[in-house]
Amino acid sequence: MPYLQLDVPDRYPADSKRALAKRMGDDYARIMQSDASLVSVAIRELPDGGLWSCGDGDPQPGARLMCDIRRGRSPEQRAALAQALIDACGEILDLRSDLLPVEFTQHAGDEMFRSGRGWSKDWTANEAK
Numbered sequence: 001m002p003y004l005q006l007d008v009p010d011r012y013p014a015d016s017k018r019a020l021a022k023r024m025g026d027d028y029a030r031i032m033q034s035d036a037s038l039v040s041v042a043i044r045e046l047p048d049g050g051l052w053s054c055g056d057g058d059p060q061p062g063a064r065l066m067c068d069i070r071r072g073r074s075p076e077q078r079a080a081l082a083q084a085l086i087d088a089c090g091e092i093l094d095l096r097s098d099l100l101p102v103e104f105t106q107h108a109g110d111e112m113f114r115s116g117r118g119w120s121k122d123w124t125a126n127e128a129k
Helices: 014-032 075-093
Strands: 003-008 040-045 064-070 102-107
Touching: 003 014, 003 075, 014 040, 014 075, 064 075, 075 102
Parallel strands: 003 040, 064 102
Antiparallel strands: 003 064
């Protein structure tokens, strides 16, 4: 953990996806005061017509970003991260910010296990880099 999962309604070059993953990991580490080596990024390219954003009028092709993180960060930190991730997706993949909601799922540290490290701990400010 963290696991950032971006669902998109289009196909992108591997270099663009790699650049986005790098930026997302770096933004996560900086804003959430953690280590980028802990971040995993999934970019799932759904088939044509596979993801829609509903609202007034006809549905529009949309995107969605799910962030599985350890609990302990403030709402302000999470909001700053959400905006940075939305900005990165807009700049690198040209996704519309108004059609890219970000959802956080917060987990206790003991819900994440890494070989050689064991169970994670809940995040505290003492861990800040």
